[in-house]
Amino acid sequence: MALVKTEPYESNFKLLEDKILERAAEIMQQRYMRRGAIHSPSTATDFLKAKLGAYEREVFAVLYLDSQNRVIEYEELFFGTINSASVYPREVIKSVLNRNAASIIIAHNHPSGDPTPSQADKLITNKLEKALSLIDVPVLDHIVIGESCVSFAHEGLLNIEIVN
Template structure:
């Protein structure tokens, strides 16, 4: 069944305009992006098949150009459109940080870190180095690891804090498993880093763990 055969209230574009984007399924959002189907496949059918083939909308948006363009119904033009849409979304989420605004909102920090780390397939440890007004001096990904973890060296974090003249830091890393819960190793690492950075009068404001659907603040959960 093509979109024109659906009741107006069930057509993805009209549904979005009347009820907002939160009312749409992943397949409906993807159908709006795709606009048209392929030979013999209406756009909603194609959207559902793509999400099933890739496993999730997240996996589809994180696919390589080669993998994306190998899929019937997709190609380089659609890949370029998708990358442009993702880049615009990331810049919107990054704007409070990149514009030099103080990080007074946990929501802004979460959005920024999620935009940086949520699509990574291996563990990445990063730092936001902040000045005395909690404005971002620099975001750096300091350590990269495997799907199971990343080795973090406090001496290197201290060195970069000194070189950036940071007054405070927000630590962050992703959990490729998708579960944004701090492990005992995360708690121990945070304490080691807080002790090391405390020796040079740099405060650890938070350690955020990025999962697939949420970002957990160790400060808010009482682990810091």
């Protein structure tokens, strides 16, 4: 006799998976908040993929870092639709100043699974880099999360030089 999956079973299994992923993301965040410094795009990518990878709509997030690249806080700042999210530089600047961040890493997910940065992704990154440069806060990276991840820093897509 073959086991037949029913709709409620699949739904319950998905809920369980989501809870496990949420808990894993919480554990990763606690580790980074306690002792972790972000030293490479891959370190940030691992953390952000756990946080943003399961969303079914676009979510734009910020990792606020201190002068030693330690995570001060992670915040999901803007929520959108299945293929876009409006990002407001003024709100990003306010949140950076409120946390006294020395630098930031921005990230968002592509629910389609294709992490290829869009023209809009490139434009908002450039806009944020310029705005934040006025208050001496560099954007260290913009990471797009999909089935895989794209790091603007790794791909040479950031426009402002970062001095360590």
